[in-house]
Amino acid sequence: MPGNSNSPGQGLRSATGTSSPRERGEEEDIAIIGGGIVGICAAALLSEVGRSVTVFDRTGICEETSSGNAAAFAFSDVLPLAHKGMIRQLPKWLADPLGPLAIPPAYLPKLLPWLIRFWRAGAAKHYEASLAAQVGMMKLAEAEWMDLLDRSGTRPMLREDGSLEFYESEAEFRASLSGWAERERFGIGFRHVEGEEMAALQPGLAPRFVKGTFVPSWKTVADPKLLGKAVWAYAEKLGARFEHARVERVEAGANGATIVLADGTRRTAKKLLIAAGAWSHLLAKDLGDRIPLETERGYNTTLPVSAFDVKRQLIFSGHGFVITPLETGIRVGGAVELGGIERPPNFARSKAMLEKAKRFLPGLDPSGGREWMGFRPSLPDSLPVIGAARAPNVYYAFGHGHLGLTQSVATGRLIRDLVLGQTPPLDLTPFRAQRF
Known part of the structure; x- marks a missing residue:
């Protein structure tokens, strides 16, 4: 029997000596499309309450976008992206093809409807509702992650060194203050620093930065790919299974869902979760849900650990990138290229960030x-899609933007409660797929 929602460890089944539904010619209990951090966290939480889960992915567990992120648990990053003044920054940023935001000219016509929706979402009348939704999601995310780290034995991979954000002028610093005031409303702690205090928090910084903001509660992980694989290992011990396969399309009916694989094979499941990241909207379209998902292509360079003694995550918001110390290296990355999923990478963008990192940390070995x-x-x-599809027996969990790692376990908790027919701890109205 499934465990109580307050006792996720109840009802656990052993996978020892059992065969998979595929081997027995039966339908799956729950199929998840997507082996990224959102999909595997949902698999872990469903497995904890005794559900049989199979994850389908074309490459592997945390081998794509979830492998290369900036490794932050950004629980204090509650300001919706649509309200961060990005529209005002667009003209300046777009003037620099290697700057914080780029749009390939040939892609602009396709992107324009999304940009119009983004502009409308940033209207003042939507602000409080968007902020409340993000704050609620972040509080749940922090609680659920801390619990899962303990249950899965992965807490040693957590780093609690805080973050340090920098400003190159008094004007840039003053422009940030309204955002910090909003965080203060929700009890998020921080302090503004300068001079010797800022230098002590990160020695070797270039003198061009006049002030900074230190957030002591900011957390990172030793390496996002390694954490994801460790969470999956925990789910696997509870009976979750992985199938290496490319999904071509999905179908749904009153009695369950069908996954059609690239080789023509069909898999049936009582319940289906689509958590395929930037490809999710293509599958949702098969089910009658048209969701305006776009792809922020992010770039980074991971240097050897010896490249620089980075004390904590360093945030250069005016330049759209961060530097994160990992167990496996120093990661310099971020920026946004709104260019879809088909264009080849433009690694000149990662090189540009690395050049800036050399100027900001003069001793950095590139x-x-x-x-x-x-x-x-x-x-x-700026809010993900979490909840039921228009079709029966299908759920969505995608569209987290920069916050996939941060919000993954909270999303898994919400999906688990929906599957079990229990009341989720958050109002899911702001996250409904049908809101568009």
């Missing part, structure tokens, strides 16, 4: 780096 590009699935109102 040699021996590994470049990467990933696809962040983003919706115009």
